[in-house]
Amino acid sequence: MPSVFIKxxxxxxxxxxxxxxMKNLIENNIPVAxxxxxEAVCGKCQVQIIKGRDNLSxxxxxxxxxxESLKLPSDIRISCQVFVHDTAEITTDYW
Ligand code: FES
Incomplete structure (x- = not known):
């Protein structure tokens, strides 16, 4: 079963x-901006992928x-648009 470690x-x-x-995090009582x-508009739900980039959609x-429009580095993903297929490790500035 896929899992995400929040450093x-x-x-x-x-x-x-x-x-x-994003939905998985919220359902586990972890706040997401x-x-x-x-709806993939604000970009505030971005997370940094520390490990497991290849295990994401x-x-x-x-x-x-x-x-592209926010000029985000390659280790940042928009959590409301990402599906996790295996294990990953993530973080954000506000946790
Ligand atoms: S919640 Fe707005 S882009 Fe993900």
């Missing part, structure tokens, strides 16, 4: 593959557009 919280979240990373409610059109 700053020293917590592992088991991932439901049917839902985005957002002002668009997961590839960016779709909406995420790719946002990553």
């Amino acid at each position: 700053k919280l020293n917590k592992t979240v088991t991932i439901n593959k049917d839902f985005s990373l 957002s002002s668009c409610g997961g 590839t960016p779709g059109v909406d995420e790719a557009r946002l990553l």
Whole structure:
């Protein structure tokens, strides 16, 4: 079963593959910044991928557009658009 380790919280979240990373985090009571409610508009839900980049879904059109427009580094993903297929380690500035 896929899982995500959150370094700053020293917590592992088991991932439901049917839902985005953001939704999985929220369902585990881990706050995720957002002002668009997961519609790939605000970019506030971005997370840094420390390990396991290859275990994530590839960016779709909406995420790719946002990553490009915000000029985000390659280790940043938009959590409301990401699906986790295996293990990963992530963090954000606000945890
Ligand atoms: S919540 Fe707004 S882009 Fe993800």
